[in-house]
Amino acid sequence: MARIAGVVLALVVVLAVISSAAQGAIQPPPPYAPEPAPDIEAAYADAQADPQLDEKDKIASAVDTYVRLHYESLVRGKGLDLGMVIDRSKPSGEELYNYELGLLQYCLLCWRETGVGVVSYDYTLQWDSLEMEHDSARAKVVVIGHQVFRQEPTAYPFEQAHDFTLVKETSGWMIIGDDYQGEASRTYPRGTDFAALAASFESRLKAWQAVNEPTPNEPSSGRSSDGVKAAPTPTSPPRRPPVSYLLAAAGTTALMVAGCFLVSRWRRARNLGAATNRPPRNGNPR
Numbered sequence: 001m002a003r004i005a006g007v008v009l010a011l012v013v014v015l016a017v018i019s020s021a022a023q024g025a026i027q028p029p030p031p032y033a034p035e036p037a038p039d040i041e042a043a044y045a046d047a048q049a050d051p052q053l054d055e056k057d058k059i060a061s062a063v064d065t066y067v068r069l070h071y072e073s074l075v076r077g078k079g080l081d082l083g084m085v086i087d088r089s090k091p092s093g094e095e096l097y098n099y100e101l102g103l104l105q106y107c108l109l110c111w112r113e114t115g116v117g118v119v120s121y122d123y124t125l126q127w128d129s130l131e132m133e134h135d136s137a138r139a140k141v142v143v144i145g146h147q148v149f150r151q152e153p154t155a156y157p158f159e160q161a162h163d164f165t166l167v168k169e170t171s172g173w174m175i176i177g178d179d180y181q182g183e184a185s186r187t188y189p190r191g192t193d194f195a196a197l198a199a200s201f202e203s204r205l206k207a208w209q210a211v212n213e214p215t216p217n218e219p220s221s222g223r224s225s226d227g228v229k230a231a232p233t234p235t236s237p238p239r240r241p242p243v244s245y246l247l248a249a250a251g252t253t254a255l256m257v258a259g260c261f262l263v264s265r266w267r268r269a270r271n272l273g274a275a276t277n278r279p280p281r282n283g284n285p286r
Contacts, residue, residue: 027095027190030102031109031198034081040069041084048172055173056130056285059137062173063164064125067143070104074118074147079105087167087174095190096178102194103184109198113205117150127285128161135168139285 047053047061065085073080079101086100087093111117123145131138141162146155165177188194 027098028102028193028195029098030079031105031195032079034083034101035073035076035078037069037072037080037084040065040072040080044084045171055132055168059130059132059139059166059173060125060127060285062166062175063139063141066164066175066178067123067125070100071118071121071123071145071147073104073108074111075121077108077112077117079108085175087169087176089169090167090176092165093174093176096176099190099192100178102192103188106188106194106197106201109201113201115151118147119150120148122146130285137164137166137168137173139164139166 044061044065048058050058053061062085066082069080069082069085082097082101086097088097123143126142126144128140128142129138130140139162141164142159143162144157144159146157148155160180160182163177163179164175165179166173166175168174
């Protein structure tokens, strides 16, 4: 396992290219156009227009739609259109849209090249607080759940706290802010140019492979292109490590950014087994 971890972590460093974007920098647009999700959009619109739902229920629907779009993107392999629930007419909403969609799309690009994929997920929303004032709201929510990867049947737990800011528009409640802290946001802070990372991804991957994937009869140099020491390569053709090694070596978060694979989040997730057995405060904010 140590050998696999060494190679995987070396690859992670090359693919991540830890961003030095200045805090407060303008968020560049995402690499690609979003994928429509008419099924999710219809359910969200129906909830916002339902006269039997109160404002708290509609806020809960907006938050749930936002979270679901992220995880459905990982399962469907495409960055779904977050614009249905993010108010892009507000500067903060446009920044949030560009950042979250860019992060998702770059994650999925890395996953396609490294063979990682999510086949299913489940989650609950733990509502810590909800403050409403006229046509604005602030909701502190913890997303707790599991993801199953195509490589293994094991359900890996995750937990992420969010601080949402919402506004009420004519179409219903929409999100203009999502404040959360994790390895993803530290590795790729606001202002990261995901389009530039996506454009250079293939060349960076090839550079890493040229150093760390020698021919069967040629020993590895033992060092990656960025100077990270890698484990020796066996003389037999390399096998793709199972996802448990990938995750144990480099970690996971709610968004599972394959470019950084989030070490500390995985360590925390391994300790959630007992915690997730307790029934979380789920459902609508009451």
